Amino acid sequence: MKQTYEWLDAYCLGRPAAEKDYKEEWGVDRYQVGGKMFGMLGHDNEGRHILTLKCEPAFGQHLRATYPEIRPGYYMNKEHWNSVDLDGQVPSEVLRQMIDMSHELIVSSLSKKKQRELLGEEVTS
Numbered sequence: 769m770k771q772t773y774e775w776l777d778a779y780c781l782g783r784p785a786a787e788k789d790y791k792e793e794w795g796v797d798r799y800q801v802g803g804k805m806f807g808m809l810g811h812d813n814e815g816r817h818i819l820t821l822k823c824e825p826a827f828g829q830h831l832r833a834t835y836p837e838i839r840p841g842y843y844m845n846k847e848h849w850n851s852v853d854l855d856g857q858v859p860s861e862v863l864r865q866m867i868d869m870s871h872e873l874i875v876s877s878l879s880k881k882k883q884r885e886l887l888g889e890e891v892t893s
Contacts, residue, residue, distance in 0.1 A: 773854055776819065779864060780807050783871040785886035802882050806874040807867060812842045817854040819863070820844055821870035831862070
């Protein structure tokens, strides 16, 4: 059964300090935190509606092996980024987990100072 992801935009923007812009040259919506992208919503070269997200490499490999709709990131580093065909059957819970992981990976790559500025909280790690 095909999934519908009407919640996707609101969920991405609901991540702490998330912002969205449209990159006209690429024809995509980008979800960012601290000026760094954690999600990209657009189409691949075959016209499939995709969301591209960063994942831990081992988790990304697991997802690709489990769901045929999850492939190496379109036009991205294939080890760290994964593209999800939004016309497929990936469970919403899995997609939410991927979005959360991508956001967390990008936030953790920012300086502690930048994290505090964006998140307004004490950063301990």
